[in-house]
Amino acid sequence: MSTEILNLKLKLVTLPESPGVYQFFDKTGKIIYVGKAKNIKKRVSSYFNKTLDNNKTRILVRQIFEIKYIVVETELDALLLENNLIKTYQPKYNIQLKDDKTFPWIVVKKEVFPRIFSTRQKLDDGSIYYGPYPNVQVMNALLHLIREMYPLRTCSLDLSQQKIKAKKFSVCLEYHLKRCLGPCEGKQEKEAYDKMIEEIHLLLKGKTAALIQTLKFRMQMLSNNYLFEDAQEMKLLLGKIEKYKSKSTIVSPKISDLDVFTCIEEESCFFVNYLVVREGAIIHAYTNQIIKKLNETSETLVNYALPELRSKFSSTSKEVLVDQELKNYFQDFQLTIPIRGEKKKLIELSQRNIAYYKLEKQKKEFLKTPESSQDRILKQVKSDFRLSELPLHMECFDNSNLQGTNAVSACVVFKNGKPAKKDYRHFNVKTVDGPDDFATMREIVFRRYKRMLEEEQSLPQLIIIDGGKGQLSAALDALEELNLRGKVAIVGIAKKLEEIFFPGDQYPIYIDKRSESLKVVQFMRNEAHRFGITHHRNKRSTEAITSELDVLNGIGEKTKEVLFKEFKTLKNMRSKSLEELVIIIGKAKGLKLFNFLNPKK
Numbered sequence: 001m002s003t004e005i006l007n008l009k010l011k012l013v014t015l016p017e018s019p020g021v022y023q024f025f026d027k028t029g030k031i032i033y034v035g036k037a038k039n040i041k042k043r044v045s046s047y048f049n050k051t052l053d054n055n056k057t058r059i060l061v062r063q064i065f066e067i068k069y070i071v072v073e074t075e076l077d078a079l080l081l082e083n084n085l086i087k088t089y090q091p092k093y094n095i096q097l098k099d100d101k102t103f104p105w106i107v108v109k110k111e112v113f114p115r116i117f118s119t120r121q122k123l124d125d126g127s128i129y130y131g132p133y134p135n136v137q138v139m140n141a142l143l144h145l146i147r148e149m150y151p152l153r154t155c156s157l158d159l160s161q162q163k164i165k166a167k168k169f170s171v172c173l174e175y176h177l178k179r180c181l182g183p184c185e186g187k188q189e190k191e192a193y194d195k196m197i198e199e200i201h202l203l204l205k206g207k208t209a210a211l212i213q214t215l216k217f218r219m220q221m222l223s224n225n226y227l228f229e230d231a232q233e234m235k236l237l238l239g240k241i242e243k244y245k246s247k248s249t250i251v252s253p254k255i256s257d258l259d260v261f262t263c264i265e266e267e268s269c270f271f272v273n274y275l276v277v278r279e280g281a282i283i284h285a286y287t288n289q290i291i292k293k294l295n296e297t298s299e300t301l302v303n304y305a306l307p308e309l310r311s312k313f314s315s316t317s318k319e320v321l322v323d324q325e326l327k328n329y330f331q332d333f334q335l336t337i338p339i340r341g342e343k344k345k346l347i348e349l350s351q352r353n354i355a356y357y358k359l360e361k362q363k364k365e366f367l368k369t370p371e372s373s374q375d376r377i378l379k380q381v382k383s384d385f386r387l388s389e390l391p392l393h394m395e396c397f398d399n400s401n402l403q404g405t406n407a408v409s410a411c412v413v414f415k416n417g418k419p420a421k422k423d424y425r426h427f428n429v430k431t432v433d434g435p436d437d438f439a440t441m442r443e444i445v446f447r448r449y450k451r452m453l454e455e456e457q458s459l460p461q462l463i464i465i466d467g468g469k470g471q472l473s474a475a476l477d478a479l480e481e482l483n484l485r486g487k488v489a490i491v492g493i494a495k496k497l498e499e500i501f502f503p504g505d506q507y508p509i510y511i512d513k514r515s516e517s518l519k520v521v522q523f524m525r526n527e528a529h530r531f532g533i534t535h536h537r538n539k540r541s542t543e544a545i546t547s548e549l550d551v552l553n554g555i556g557e558k559t560k561e562v563l564f565k566e567f568k569t570l571k572n573m574r575s576k577s578l579e580e581l582v583i584i585i586g587k588a589k590g591l592k593l594f595n596f597l598n599p600k601k
Contacts, residue, residue, distance in 0.1 A: 008048070008064065008067065009048075011067050012041070012044065012045050012048060012067075015040050015041035015044055015045070015067075015069065016040055016041060016069070016071055017039050017040070017041045017042070018039070018040060018071045018072075019036075019037065019038050019039070019040070019071070019072055019073065019074060019075050019077070019078050020036070020037065020040045020069055020070050020071040020072050020078055020081075021034060021035070021036050021037075021069065021070045021072070021078050021081045021082050021085060022034075022035055022036075022037060022040055022043070022044050022067060022068070022069045023067070023068045023069070023070075023085070024060070024063075024064045024066075024067060024091075024093075025064070025065055025066035025067070025068065026063045026064070026065050027063075027065045029066075031085075031089045031091045032060065032063055032064075032091050032092045032093055033060060033091050033092070033093040033094060033294075034082055034085045034086050034089070034091050034094055035082065036075070036078040036079055036081070036082040036303075037078065038075055038078075040069050040071070044067060044069075047060075047061050047064075048061065056093070056293060056294050056295070057294050057295065060093050060294065075329055076329045076330065076331060079303055079307075079329045079330075080307075082303075082304075083303075083304060083307055083308065086304065087308070092293075093293045093294055094293060094304075095270075095290050095291070095292065095293050095296055095300075095301065095304060095305075096290075103120070103131065103132030103133060103134055104118045104119065104120050104131065104132060104133055104136060104139055105118065105119055105120070105122055105129045105130060105131035105132050105133070106118055106119075106129070106130045106131055106133070106139060106142070106143065106204060107119050107122075107127050107128070107129050107130075108127060108128040108129075108130075108197065108200070108201065108204075109127050110125060110126040110127045110128075111159070112159050112160060112161070112190065113153055113159045113183045113190065113193050114197050115152065115153060115154065115156070116143070116146060116152055116197075116200060117143070117154075118139060118140070118143060128201070130204040130205070130314075131284075131313075132312060132313070133284070134284070134285060134286045134287070136513075137498065137513065142203075142204070145203075145240065146200055146203065147179070148240065149237055149240050150196045150199070150200060151178065151179055151180050151181050151196075152180065152196065153174070153180050153183060153184070154174060154179075154180070155172065155174075155184070157169055157184055159183055159184055164183070164184065164185070164186050165186070167185070169184035169185065170184070170185060171184060171185050171187070175187075181193075199211055199214065199215070202214070205278070206276075206278030206279060206281065206283040207278070207279065208279060208281075209279050212238060215234055215237060215238050216238065218234055219231050219234035219235055219238065222234060254280070254342065255277060255280050255342055255343065255346075256279065256280070257277065257278055257279070257317045257318075257319075258277050258317045258318075258319040258320065258321060258343075259274065259275065259276055259277070259310065259315050259317050259319070259320045259321070259333075260273070260274065260275040260277065260320070260321045260322075260346050260347065260349075260350045261273070261274050261275075261302065261305075261306050261309070261320055261321070261322050261350075262322065262323045262347060262350040262351050262354060263298055263301060263302070263305075263323075263354075264351070264354050264358075265297075265298050265301075268291065268292055269289055269290060269291045269292055270289070270290045270292070270296075270298070270301050271287070271288075271289055271290075271354045271357060271358055272287070272288055272289075272290060272301070272305060272354070273285070273286070273287045273350040273351070273353045273354045273357070274286045274287075274305075274306075274309045274313075274350075275346065275349070275350055275353075276313050276315055276317075277317075277346070284313050285353065285510075286309065286313070287353050287354060287357040288357075289357070289361065290305065298324060298326070299326055299327065302322070302326055303329060306320065306330075307330070310333075316332075317333065318332075318333050318334060319333060319334050319336055320333050320334070320335055320336070321336050321337075321338055321343055321346055321347055321350075322335050322336070322337055322347075323337065323347050323350075323351065324337070325337065345506065345507075349507050352505075352509065353509065356384070356509050356511065359383050359384055360384075360511070360512050360515060374416060374417045374418075376516070377417050377516045377517065377520060378390045378391055378392065378416070378417050380515065380516050380517040381394075381417075381462070381517040381520060381521075383517075384511055384515065384517040384518075385462060385489060385491060385500075385517070386489070386502070387461060387462060387489050388489075389461055390461070391460075391461040391462040391489075392415060392416055392461060393413070393414075393415055393458065393459075393460040393461055393462075394413070394414045394415075394460055394461065394462045394463075394464065394520075394524065395411055395412070395413050395414075395448075395460045395462075395463055395464070396411070396412050396414075396463075396464040396465075396466065396521075396524040396525055396527070396528045397409060397410070397411050397441065397444060397445060397448075397463070397464070397465055397466060397475070397528060398410050398466040398525070398528035398529050398531075398532045399437055399440045399441060399444070399466075399532070400529075400532040400533050407428075407429035407432060407435075407440055408426060408427060408428055408429065408532060409426075409427040409429065409440060409441075409444040409532060410424070410425070410426055410427070410528050410529075410531040410532030411424065411425045411427070411444070411448055411528070412424050412524060412527045412528045412531055413425075413460075414520075414524055417520060419527060424531055425448070426531075426532070427444045427447065427448075429443060429444070430443070431443050437467070437470070437471060438470050438471060438473070438474040439474065441465065441467065441471045441474040441475050441478075442474040442475065442477050442478045443478075445463075445465075445474075445475045445478040445479065446478035446481060446482065449478070449479070449482055449484060449488075450482060453482065459484070459487075459488050460488065461488070461489060462488075462489045462490070462491070463475070463488055463489065463490040463491075464490075464491060464492075464493060464521055464524055464525065465490065465491070465492040465493070466492075466493060466495075466525050466528060466529065467492050467493075467494065468492055468494040468499070468501060468508075469492065469501050471492055472490070472491070472492030472501050472503065475490060475492075476490065476503055485503075490503060491503075493521055493522075493525055494508065498510065498511070498513065498518065498522070500521075549563075549570075552592070552593070552596050554588075554589060554592055555589060555592070555593060559585055559589060562584065562585060563584065563585065563593075566584055570597070573593070573597055574597045574598060578590060578591065578594045581593055581594050
């Protein structure tokens with residue numbers, strides 16, 4: 001027996017039968033595994049005293065050169081110590097969360113007049129960091145809202161009171177554009193600037209209810225003091241916050257602060273999803289794949305990943321919803337398995353996010369196959385949008401109007417993943433008065449597929465509606481009336497955050513912004529918007545131009561059409577001589593038009 005094996009066997013005999021953490025070292029003195037145990041001696045001995053089924057565990061045991069341990073009082077202490085050691089030493093055979101290092105944060109910089117911006121470096125400089133944000137689009141939308149509501153400085157000048165009083169700086173273009181109030185020249189007091197920062201802190205924490213209450217109180221005080229213009233500005237600010245709140249993924253106003261953690265175990269890995277809910281809205285959503293190292297169980301994963309994620313996202317909620325029975329070692333929060341209601345729907349939403357994340361992973365398989373990019377993209381669309389067959393024929397609808405006037409809609413058609421421009425269609429809205437986007441969508445979708453049914457044309461495999469739940473619901477009503485609901489797949493895509501809404505789903509899903517299927521849908525949506533807005537502008541321009549000639553008797557629609565085809569604009573007509581007009585529309589009409597356009601001649 002070698003000296004190494006003898007030393008290990010002696011070490012096993014002397015191990016304590018107490019709760020604690022054990023560490024395995026290799027020949028170089030590097031920690032290769034950290035584990036916790038209720039009984040250190042029994043747990044460590046099990047690695048050497050029984051036949052190991054898992055090949056990775058056998059490889060680990062062969063590399064063990066030294067065993068060390070730390071005794072603690074309780075299992076909870078062992079769990080916390082294990083987590084700290086794994087984060088510190090990142091042992092080779094322990095599961096770890098690796099990809100969150102690249103996630104961006106929103107930082108409120110520690111400065112006299114704090115700046116607010118995004119960063120991927122979290123420094124120990126006294127600044128306050130919010131995040132990380134797994135979804136960069138959500139973070140950018142939040143930053144855009146903050147800059148829209150609050151005139152914060154963006155420069156990196158050292159705005160100390162001494163330098164401001166010494167007039168070291170002068171205002172820049174941002175001040176003249178009213179996007180900054182000029183603290184560099186002392187035009188804005190520090191107290192007023194700090195009030196804005198306090199409100200932004202509430203917004204970044206997800207405490208929109210507290211922020212709204214504060215602003216309403218301030219608006220009332222301004223109104224009572226007859227400062228009506230300032231009160232109106234406060235009202236506009238409140239409106240923007242309410243709009244932001246309404247666009248967040250609202251769960252339920254009855255649900256306050258909690259976290260959601262679900263996981264799906266597969267043979268070689270776990271898929272996990274973590275949601276942070278504040279005041280009834282989801283403010284963070286994180287999904288990841290964690291590779292198994294030593295055949296770990298779901299409980300092992302939760303014990304490590306859950307406190308790690310709560311720390312990363314700065315969560316202090318007292319309740320965490322989970323989807324399976326787990327032993328709760330933690331004292332600062334409670335694990336709950338919801339049976340019904342809004343909390344149960346949150347679990348289902350979390351599991352659905354995992355399902356879509358797994359679908360995104362399949363993209364790599366498509367990329368490895370020798371098939372054409374067109375086939376690969378169509379397969380990805382089929383996978384992401386739950387289709388039963390390849391979407392060889394897809395159609396997208398978009399509405400355009402100006403304050404309810406000149407309402408038009410557009411339908412673009414893609415076949416085999418490419419635009420089929422000869423099949424594009426414009427629609428002039430016939431039955432809707434005023435700016436009713438939902439009723440317009442209902443009319444156009446009904447007309448489109450009623451005609452296709454009458455002409456026995458083949459229906460698309462996927463219909464895309466440019467809009468959120470409201471527009472999607474209106475389109476579904478039209479399909480219901482035609483007895484097509486459930487026979488043709490249909491989804492809605494909302495702008496900004498690119499949320500995908502499915503019929504019957506209360507909450508949207510987010511497809512990876514790099515996904516080829518999302519890019520196809522975005523292309524279709526943008527093409528529909530371009531096609532529709534072009535028709536809308538042409539119609540609006542024609543009506544605006546011809547309205548001046550409408551009052552002239554004897555000049556009908558056909559004559560006006562001839563005139564505008566020849567001269568393009570009224571300005572060109574006015575510049576023409578009587579003889580030139582007569583050549584185009586005849587002597588009588590030419591004289592009448594010439595006198596109308598040139599009353600002083």
